[in-house]
Amino acid sequence: MPETSPATGLLLTGGGARAAYQVGVLEAIAEIRRAAGPAAGSGNPFDVITGTSAGAINAAALACGADNFDRVVAHIAEVWSQFHADQVYKADSLSVIGSGARWRMLLGLGRFAANWMRVKPRSLLDNSPLADLLQRMVPLDRLPQLMKDGHVQALAVTASSYSSGEHVTFFEAAVPMEPWVRSQRISVRDRISHQHLLASSAIPFVFPAAALPMLQGHTEYFGDGSMRQSAPIAAAIHLGAQRIVVIGAGRMHEPREVPGPNTHSGYPTMAQIAGHALSSIFLDALAVDIERLHRVNHTLSLIPEEARATSGLRPLDLLVISPSERLDVIAARHVDALPGAVRYLLGGSKVAADVKGGALASYLLFESGYTRELMALGRSDAMKQRDEVLRFFGWDA
Numbered sequence: 001m002p003e004t005s006p007a008t009g010l011l012l013t014g015g016g017a018r019a020a021y022q023v024g025v026l027e028a029i030a031e032i033r034r035a036a037g038p039a040a041g042s043g044n045p046f047d048v049i050t051g052t053s054a055g056a057i058n059a060a061a062l063a064c065g066a067d068n069f070d071r072v073v074a075h076i077a078e079v080w081s082q083f084h085a086d087q088v089y090k091a092d093s094l095s096v097i098g099s100g101a102r103w104r105m106l107l108g109l110g111r112f113a114a115n116w117m118r119v120k121p122r123s124l125l126d127n128s129p130l131a132d133l134l135q136r137m138v139p140l141d142r143l144p145q146l147m148k149d150g151h152v153q154a155l156a157v158t159a160s161s162y163s164s165g166e167h168v169t170f171f172e173a174a175v176p177m178e179p180w181v182r183s184q185r186i187s188v189r190d191r192i193s194h195q196h197l198l199a200s201s202a203i204p205f206v207f208p209a210a211a212l213p214m215l216q217g218h219t220e221y222f223g224d225g226s227m228r229q230s231a232p233i234a235a236a237i238h239l240g241a242q243r244i245v246v247i248g249a250g251r252m253h254e255p256r257e258v259p260g261p262n263t264h265s266g267y268p269t270m271a272q273i274a275g276h277a278l279s280s281i282f283l284d285a286l287a288v289d290i291e292r293l294h295r296v297n298h299t300l301s302l303i304p305e306e307a308r309a310t311s312g313l314r315p316l317d318l319l320v321i322s323p324s325e326r327l328d329v330i331a332a333r334h335v336d337a338l339p340g341a342v343r344y345l346l347g348g349s350k351v352a353a354d355v356k357g358g359a360l361a362s363y364l365l366f367e368s369g370y371t372r373e374l375m376a377l378g379r380s381d382a383m384k385q386r387d388e389v390l391r392f393f394g395w396d397a
Helices: 016-036 054-063 068-081 091-114 128-137 140-148 194-200 233-239 270-301 305-311 327-337 339-347 349-353 358-364 370-386 384-395
Strands: 008-012 048-052 154-161 167-171 185-189 210-213 219-224 245-247 317-321
Touching: 008 054, 008 194, 016 054, 016 167, 016 245, 016 358, 016 384, 048 054, 048 233, 048 358, 054 140, 054 154, 068 128, 068 349, 068 370, 091 185, 128 194, 140 185, 154 270, 167 233, 194 210, 194 219, 194 270, 194 384, 245 270, 270 358, 317 370, 317 384, 327 358, 327 370, 349 384, 370 384
Parallel strands: 008 048, 008 245, 048 154, 167 185, 245 317
Antiparallel strands: 154 167, 154 219, 210 219
């Protein structure tokens, strides 16, 4: 892109398997740029790349291939289109049922009995296979040189500390940048590692917390970065982005739920409650932050340009692309693809029969049938906003 272009940021949100939607959007953006011709450039269109949870993994993979945007998007798409749950967590019956049995024993026997029997489950599922996938998918050793060569300015991933209660953004940047501190959220300049990605994507209760050494010399345990994330867009702004592409994972444009024959009026199942809780963690903060940013932009538009110039305040150009269909409804169509032991753990046939139960499944369905459908939806939604994409980047139609 031209050197005079404003710094462009990218925010990839969390959501477990829902992050497949982001990959389809990125494919569409790459296709739109190719169609725009050589004037649109061939380098990485995103100077600042930020991500949370599974979005942090996609963000890191994208940054590590910033010298060839089309190629790295194709690589990420290949991984997501061929996904199987056993690439993310141990899906065999022995591992899943054993873990589930420990949780049930803990809940059934009480704290005293559980301590006496040394039953201390760390998570519902074992995500150790994900560490192997990250080694192949995210070559972080390339990142320092890519930054030095100017292909990308900054990468940031977020995680939530169980130890301190703070929301932490870990960032790596090409130039010196002062860390920022806000109420209950801080930043730490660090060399991004696969352990940071495991920490950011550790869905609470589902995957185990990840230990990270802090600058003060102590170790803290971290879980999914979507927890307590009050300002998802802030990291990209702090790192210098003047315009930002936000790719969501639900609730922005998707239709509201319409009661139907599959809507149960009885007491909610555990899968429904868990799905509702995860949706609150992953989806609500982004919508609130976008509304806040639009209000700030509107307020700034009411201030005379001369006064605004001396204040240091500026409006932020935002392009939001999010699902036009409910991802939990899509997940309900694919729930039978979940590993049998996981499906049993989540309630067996009740999960498959209940659309609301699809909310929980939508985060754990790392299966190609589901991820490919989300990728196709992402491509379709982005293509519907083609004119907005062209305007945002200044590409010639």
